[in-house]
Amino acid sequence: VTTDYLLCGLRVRSALPLRELPQWSGSADATVDVTIAEGWVADRLDDPVLPGRFVMVGTDGSVLLHIPDLVRLLVRNGREIRVEILRRDAEEGWRLFLLGAGFHYLCHQRGLFPLHAASLRIGGRIVAVAGHSGSGKSTLAWALTQRGHQLLSDDVTVLRTSPEAPPVTLPAWPRLKLWRDALDRFGIAAADLARVRDGMEKYDLCPQAEIAPAPAPLDGIIMLDKGAEVVLLRQSPMAAVPMVRSFVHRDRVALHLGRKAALFTQAAAIARFVPVWRLVRPMEFDCLDRTVAIIEERLAL
Amino acid sequence: MGPEIVLMAIGNDHYYGLDSVAADIWKRMATPSRVDALCSALAAEYDATPDSIQADVLDLLSRLAEYGVIEIRS
Numbered sequence: 001v002t003t004d005y006l007l008c009g010l011r012v013r014s015a016l017p018l019r020e021l022p023q024w025s026g027s028a029d030a031t032v033d034v035t036i037a038e039g040w041v042a043d044r045l046d047d048p049v050l051p052g053r054f055v056m057v058g059t060d061g062s063v064l065l066h067i068p069d070l071v072r073l074l075v076r077n078g079r080e081i082r083v084e085i086l087r088r089d090a091e092e093g094w095r096l097f098l099l100g101a102g103f104h105y106l107c108h109q110r111g112l113f114p115l116h117a118a119s120l121r122i123g124g125r126i127v128a129v130a131g132h133s134g135s136g137k138s139t140l141a142w143a144l145t146q147r148g149h150q151l152l153s154d155d156v157t158v159l160r161t162s163p164e165a166p167p168v169t170l171p172a173w174p175r176l177k178l179w180r181d182a183l184d185r186f187g188i189a190a191a192d193l194a195r196v197r198d199g200m201e202k203y204d205l206c207p208q209a210e211i212a213p214a215p216a217p218l219d220g221i222i223m224l225d226k227g228a229e230v231v232l233l234r235q236s237p238m239a240a241v242p243m244v245r246s247f248v249h250r251d252r253v254a255l256h257l258g259r260k261a262a263l264f265t266q267a268a269a270i271a272r273f274v275p276v277w278r279l280v281r282p283m284e285f286d287c288l289d290r291t292v293a294i295i296e297e298r299l300a301l
Numbered sequence: 302m303g304p305e306i307v308l309m310a311i312g313n314d315h316y317y318g319l320d321s322v323a324a325d326i327w328k329r330m331a332t333p334s335r336v337d338a339l340c341s342a343l344a345a346e347y348d349a350t351p352d353s354i355q356a357d358v359l360d361l362l363s364r365l366a367e368y369g370v371i372e373i374r375s
Contacts, residue, residue, distance in 0.1 A: 238316075242316050264309045
């Protein structure tokens, strides 16, 4: 039994239930872009170009992810993901890797640009908030949703770029992963939430159950940085190119897929059309309100 | 005004910005061409003496070659 889902504008046919995703509601005649099947996956690739302990990239561009005692994923041609679940339990930790890393490898194989960024609709404009792990993306995104702005994606924003037009955001599904200290600060009871992984003090939060938005042009990128004062600095396109490039998610695998020149070209196309700001702020909860106010003020037309 | 074209040298990951004149020269080099042919094409387009055009072109080409983004062959 398979079900068709919508993920980043793609029709995904899956033998595994993916309850996070909206079901496919497009034309029944549309081609299936991606298939997800369950089955045996070898624990190694022949002659990998990236012979990592957990991640391998094959000469044919296939990617193998092996999380010991949890899951093995084989991602091929940007079209199929084979999943071998090594540990079956109520928590279903394999889902995190299938919809996270596995899907992002597939994005790279398809030539899409996964930006390490949350994205929100702020006053009618779609804005990506980019930052490396631990830079406070989810916390800032949560604070923005509390002001009524709609969360489009947490952690990764997948872009489709073109040399002659603004990049398009491909909506995934909205959820936020927040650390325990942020939950406590916002007065959210951790007991009601699912942990991202067993034993981890990070929790899943679905701030709103909205209908999946359609792909839409990206209107701005805010790159998170640390500093003593809260300042939002507009970057020149030239300065923005390497910054955008530095926030490519799953960069190491992408390079081994031969995407080096392509990623630069895509970053340049993004910086050409989209305004990029560097947001410098102290990473303290007390500064959140002020940070949010500055974003709202500066992004208002 | 910012640069019109941004280049990245694949070998060292350095980024370079080209202003409008340098960008024009870069576009003309999309197909490999001889330096003297490039200079005379530019002389027909820009209001400058052939000598200063040649000096500017050689300066740009030697820097691009040094950065590893182009190859100069004799």
